[in-house]
Amino acid sequence: MRKYTIYLVTICTAVVLLFQFSEVRTNSIQPPAGRTGAPGELTCGDGAACHNTTPNTGSGSVMLSFNGDNNEYVPGDTYQVTVTVLDPDASKFGFECTSIDNNGDSAGIWSGEVQGNIAFPTAGAVDDRKYVSHFMADANNTWIVNWIAPATDIGAVTFYASGNAANGNSSATGDEIYTTSLTINMATGIEIIESGNPFMVESITHDYLNVQYYSAGLNSVAFQLYDLNGKHLKSFDGNSQSPGTHSTTLDVSSIPQGLYFLQYVSGNIGITKKIIID
Structure with missing residues (x-):
């Protein structure tokens, strides 16, 4: 033993x-x-x-x-x-x-x-x-x-x-x-919502984007989502708005986590910004 x-x-x-x-x-x-x-x-x-x-x-x-x-x-x-x-x-x-x-x-x-x-x-x-x-x-x-x-x-x-x-x-x-x-x-002095800088993303969760945007009241406003290779993923169509600043919520629950381009489209104006969905 x-x-x-x-x-x-x-x-x-x-x-x-x-x-x-x-x-x-x-x-x-x-x-x-x-x-x-x-x-x-x-x-x-x-x-x-x-x-x-x-x-x-x-x-x-x-x-x-x-x-x-x-x-x-x-x-x-x-x-x-x-x-x-x-x-x-x-x-x-x-x-x-x-x-x-x-x-x-x-x-x-x-x-x-x-x-x-x-x-x-x-x-x-x-x-x-x-x-x-x-x-x-x-x-x-x-x-x-x-x-x-x-x-x-x-x-x-x-x-x-x-x-x-x-x-x-x-x-x-x-x-x-x-x-x-x-x-x-x-950085200070950026993201001012106006005709020359018409939208910003206020907050992001995995399911929703809260977006603030400017409308001149002449055309409808839409948003387009693209991946980094330029592939179109989703459209968010909007109606004509009265002139001024507005807010909307975009459903991105079907989009995987990552870095994307969100484009604001109104008439002949198209502004694109990078966003992160996490």
Whole structure:
């Protein structure tokens, strides 16, 4: 009986060590979602059991930058967000980032990398937020990611990022976690509803677009929906309206999530804008 007990303890110990090593290696591939330090979130250093450290106590930092003028966004436009992790004592680096509005809800869409390998973690996401992270952590410490701004003016958007500066010893010790944030606002002086700029999208859900538009009262108003290749997907025909500003709701419940063109048509006027259905 003693012989079997020794074997059992040895096997169990090996399994525990293998699991711990596997967990560390898995997070070096990509982190779980919900680890940016945003409101309601942890990081990989405080209570998440990935790295045994207190965030922002090392000698390094993580930096966020946004390439929009004056840190402002135009609804539906694509920008580049850069995350850089600095630490002179680290040999491997990783990160995770999310973008949320003032209510803590996800804002904008992460659309692909410009520099550095990235992933889009989902397991562990807080409040259905969207995340971007490193993929296969290595000596690279800078990632540039395309981000599509919300299709409408939702006010301020804040990016939260956490950076991991690791020593590469395949354990939870000796690493550092850093956090930072950056707030941007919608560009001022755009989307004025008038004859020269006749419509804007007020809000979007997966099922409906709430659109505000201008009518000169001379022709009926219609909207056309196209995909990015110019394929016509749906028509929204309207009636003649009295001169002035009006609102309508367009049913897009049959349209998959993604980026589209919405065209306003009235007489010989056709104005097209990008929208995001998410």
